[in-house]
Amino acid sequence: MDIIKPRIMKGTRDFLPDDMRVREHVIGIIKKRFETYGFSPLATPAMEYYDILTGKYGDEGEGLIFDLAYKGGKEVALKYDLTVPMCRVIAQYQDKIVMPFKRYQIQPVWRAEKPQRGRLREFFQCDADIVGVKDTAADTEIICLITDVMGDLGFEGSVTLVNHRKLLAGVMESIGIGEDRAAAAMRVLDKLDKVGEEAVRAEFSEAGFAAGAVDKLFSLTETTGNAAKDLSRMGRELSGGGLAAEAIGDLTKIFRLLAEAGIEPSRVSFAPRLARGLAYYTGPVFETVVTTPRIGSLAGGGRYDGVIGLFTGIDVPATGMALGLERIIEVVNDRGMFADAAAAEMVLVIAFGDAEMGQAMKIAHELRRSGVNTDVYTDGGKLKKKFSYADRTGAAKVVIVAPDELSRGVVKIKDMKTGQEKEVEVSRVRDSLGRP
RNA sequence: GUGGGUAUAGCUCAGUGGUUAGAGUGUCGGGUUGUGGCCUCGAAGGCCGAGGGUUCAAGUCCCUCUACCCACCCCA
Numbered sequence: 001m002d003i004i005k006p007r008i009m010k011g012t013r014d015f016l017p018d019d020m021r022v023r024e025h026v027i028g029i030i031k032k033r034f035e036t037y038g039f040s041p042l043a044t045p046a047m048e049y050y051d052i053l054t055g056k057y058g059d060e061g062e063g064l065i066f067d068l069a070y071k072g073g074k075e076v077a078l079k080y081d082l083t084v085p086m087c088r089v090i091a092q093y094q095d096k097i098v099m100p101f102k103r104y105q106i107q108p109v110w111r112a113e114k115p116q117r118g119r120l121r122e123f124f125q126c127d128a129d130i131v132g133v134k135d136t137a138a139d140t141e142i143i144c145l146i147t148d149v150m151g152d153l154g155f156e157g158s159v160t161l162v163n164h165r166k167l168l169a170g171v172m173e174s175i176g177i178g179e180d181r182a183a184a185a186m187r188v189l190d191k192l193d194k195v196g197e198e199a200v201r202a203e204f205s206e207a208g209f210a211a212g213a214v215d216k217l218f219s220l221t222e223t224t225g226n227a228a229k230d231l232s233r234m235g236r237e238l239s240g241g242g243l244a245a246e247a248i249g250d251l252t253k254i255f256r257l258l259a260e261a262g263i264e265p266s267r268v269s270f271a272p273r274l275a276r277g278l279a280y281y282t283g284p285v286f287e288t289v290v291t292t293p294r295i296g297s298l299a300g301g302g303r304y305d306g307v308i309g310l311f312t313g314i315d316v317p318a319t320g321m322a323l324g325l326e327r328i329i330e331v332v333n334d335r336g337m338f339a340d341a342a343a344a345e346m347v348l349v350i351a352f353g354d355a356e357m358g359q360a361m362k363i364a365h366e367l368r369r370s371g372v373n374t375d376v377y378t379d380g381g382k383l384k385k386k387f388s389y390a391d392r393t394g395a396a397k398v399v400i401v402a403p404d405e406l407s408r409g410v411v412k413i414k415d416m417k418t419g420q421e422k423e424v425e426v427s428r429v430r431d432s433l434g435r436p
Numbered sequence: 437g438u439g440g441g442u443a444u445a446g447c448u449c450a451g452u453g454g455u456u457a458g459a460g461u462g463u464c465g466g467g468u469u470g471u472g473g474c475c476u477c478g479a480a481g482g483c484c485g486a487g488g489g490u491u492c493a494a495g496u497c498c499c500u501c502u503a504c505c506c507a508c509c510c511c512a
Contacts, residue, residue, distance in 0.1 A: 006446090010504070060510060081512090109512085114437090116506065125512060187510085277510055287512095300512060324512025352470070383471050391472040402470070416472070 011113060011121025013326075022338050026153070026329055027106060030126050033149045034104040037141070039128050042103040044085040046110075047076050056084050056307055058279030066110040066121070078110035082127040082322065083280075084307060090131055090318075091311030099132030099316075106325070118295040118327050129320025131308070136250045139284045139303055139319045140257040146288055146299050146321055147267045153328065154337060158298065160288045161271035162227075164251050165281050165302070167234075170244025171220055171272070175213045185209065186275040189217060193273070220272075227255040227270035234272065250284055280304040286321060293334045299323045346373045347433055348395035350386045352402035360401040363411065363429050370434045390416060397433060 008014060015023060053065055057080060066078040079085050082105045090097060105127045113121055128145055130138040143160055150158040172182040184207065192200045197218070204214045220237060223230050231252050238244040251270065258268055276285045283303030290298060301321025309315035332338055347367060351360035360376055367374040375395065377386045383400075390398045400412040410423040413432060424432045 064511085111511080113511080115504095119511070123512065295512095296510095297512065322512060327512060350471090382469080384468080385472095387472040389472085395472095398471085400471080404470085412471095414471075419472085421471090 009121065011115035011119075013120065013122070022332065023325070023329060025338050026325065026332060027126070029152050030149055030323060030325075031104070031106065033145065033152050034126075034128050037102075037128070037145050037148075039102045039104040042086065042089065042105045043107060044079070044082070044089060044105070046078055046108070048079050048085055048088070050074050050077050052088050053077055053080055053084055056278075056280050056310070057081075058277065061278055064111040064113055066112045080111060081109050081278075082107060082125050083129065083304065083320065086127070086129060086131075087304075087307045087318070088311055090308050090316065094312075097131075100138070101131040102129070103131075104128045118324075118330055120326055124325035126323040126325055127320060129318060131318040132316055133319070134305075134317040136253050136284065137257060138317075139250075139286075140254050140261070142301060142319055142321050143254065143258060143268060143286060144261060144263055146286065146301075146323075147263055149323065150267070150288065150298075153332070155290060155298075155331060157292075158267070158288055158290045160268045160286050160299070161274045162251065162254065162268060162284060162286050163271050163274035163276075164247035164284050165276075166243040166283065167247035167251065167272060168275065170238055170242075170247060171217065173243065174238050175216045175220075177209070177213065181209075185217070187277075189221065189273050190275040192218075223270060223272065225269070227268075228252065230270055230272070231255070247283075254284060276300060276302060280307050282306055284319070288323075290331060293331065295327050295330050297324070298327050298331065344373050345396040346375055346394065347397045347399060348375045348377060348386075348390045348393070349399045349401065350377045350383070350390070352383070352400065354380065356401040356403065356406065359406065359426075360399075363399060363401065363426065366430050367433060370430050372430075372433055399429060399433075 047068065050065075050067070054062060056062075057065075061080065065080050067073050068076045068078065070076045086103065086105065090101065106124060108122050108124050110122050113119055115121055128142065130141060143162065146160050150160075168186050169179075169182060172179075172185055177185050185204075188200055188203050188207065191203075201211075201214060205211065220234065231248050235245070235248045235252075238248070255268075255270065259265070271287075274285065274287055276287065281302040282305045285302035286300065287297045288299035289296075299321055301319070303317070303319040305315055305317040308318060349360045349364045349367075351357040357378075364374045364376045375393070377389060387398065395416055398414045398416060400414065402412070405411055405423060406426070409427075410425050411429060412421050413424050413429070414421045
């Protein structure tokens with residue numbers, strides 16, 4: 001008989017029990033912080049109609065939509081992110097949703113990527129969004145939330161970079177780079193800190209940008225680490241530009257609120273060169289990064305005031321962010337954190353032989369009813385094997401239900417750590433192992 | 437889409453062109469028919485990624501393909 005070769009699609013993962021313990025621990029931290037910020041849970045289907053997803057992410061993003069072959073394709077696709085389906089929900093249930101609407105969502109998304117480290121075809125996003133608020137106070141709340149989650153996770157050295165779509169557009173405008181070439185220029189500029197000035201200059205000249213314009217681009221977007229100062233300087237140098245002025249006003253307010261709210265300045269930084277690829281961003285944009293390991297961004301987000309309007313005809317402002325769960329866990333593992341995110345203590349009940357199985361199950365049921373995590377070894381075989389199982393699954397205590405002891409109305413309880421055994425009356429097992 | 441690397445046991449990997457391809461780990465069993473870890477003995481488990489070529493001889497050298505990994509781009 002031919003064996004079916006066990007395998008999974010590239011870019012997807014299995015999560016074995018040890019992985020899941022860490023994962024659920026991390027999800028728990030994130031979820032708890034979302035809840036303390038007043039966000040409510042939401043979930044949407046894995047699949048969406050194709051036209052729900054298209055026309056929102058930009059060309060590059062759209063090419064990565066995971067189309068399904070259903071009815072020949074272009075009919076149904078796996079969701080690419082959590083943001084757009086949420087916008088669909090806002091439009092679809094307007095009678096049930098109270099604005100401002102704050103929801104969080106922890107679900108998988110799919111992208112037809114070529115996978116590599118930190119980049120998967122199926123991955124979990126942890127989104128938190130505020131819908132219906134135009135004021136940048138909402139964006140500030142999102143940045144505070146990211147900062148707090150990073151703090152909860154214990155990530156040293158994580159920084160959230162903040163920029164504004166309209167600021168970059170204004171900068172490009174001011175040096176005579178038209179809208180058609182602005183996106184390309186933004187992308188090249190964004191690489192400055194990664195690949196260095198020389199490489200970026202080369203790329204600009206190759207793309208036909210004048211050296212003078214590039215110089216101006218560099219000097220305009222220079223930062224000192226003091227966001228307020230940098231913003232007012234940019235404001236002076238970009239005077240007159242409507243887009244830039246609006247952006248600088250927004251960003252100035254965000255950084256003022258962050259300071260007043262008491263957010264540690266080292267955790268948030270103004271990054272006028274930050275470009276974000278998704279097309280739907282219209283205002284402030286954020287990206288959270290760590291320097292080690294090199295894993296791309298841990299979180300990303302921004303304001304997208306136009307997406308809901310695509311479903312309703314009336315623009316509804318919205319802002320939010322997505323945490324990349326797998327990348328966060330990659331950092332966690334890289335730094336050796338939460339390695340002991342172990343299971344709750346477990347008791348294993350072993351029946352010596354088939355005759356004792358019923359009694360073993362009865363004892364287990366009593367323990368379970370009193371809230372003790374209890375496993376019963378349901379297979380036959382030698383005691384050696386049963387104890388080996390207890391050892392390898394990390395059982396803290398083993399209850400041995402055997403004929404000799406049972407005839408005297410007792411069972412043995414073994415502490416797997418110390419190896420010590422004691423006899424306990426059958427009726428008192430629960431008292432002996434139960435929680436106080 | 438571009439550039440690198442890897443492919444041998446379930447897993448991690450050794451293996452100078454030359455008998456019957458190995459180790460560790462995991463699985464099963466024995467050493468102990470009432471007790472785990474440590475130790476010890478044994479067993480099962482391989483189309484050496486696929487196809488072609490060179491050679492007396494290929495896991496080993498060459499070519500093609502495929503798959504996976506890494507980097508770039510972009511993203512979480």
